[in-house]
Amino acid sequence: MNIYIGNLDYSVTEADLRETFGEFGEVSSASVINDKFTGRSKGFGFVEMANDAEAASAIADLNDSDLNGRTIKVNEAKPREERPASRSRY
Secondary structure, three states: OEEEEEOOOOOOOHHHHHHHHHOOOOEEEEEEEEOOOOOOEEEEEEEEEOOHHHHHHHHHHHOOOEEOOEEOEEEEOOOOOOOOOOOOOO
16 A cells, blocks of 8 residues: 655655554555755655555554654555646747
């Protein structure tokens, strides 16, 4: 299951997410989303867990919990929606 984590402190790393979610089961992947221009965290990330029951337990226990001083939002990630290509106005 792919899990969305929002309201992350900008100092949170992928290793922090692996450690936090690893307490609930095997973490297949963890990523913190960074701004492509500044390289700075955008304040959200994703964790992939192979076992849906472990992922559901992580979501239930970690939603509205504290991570590095911030109350994080944790829920099942929704599929990414296709956005229309931007058109130039000129």
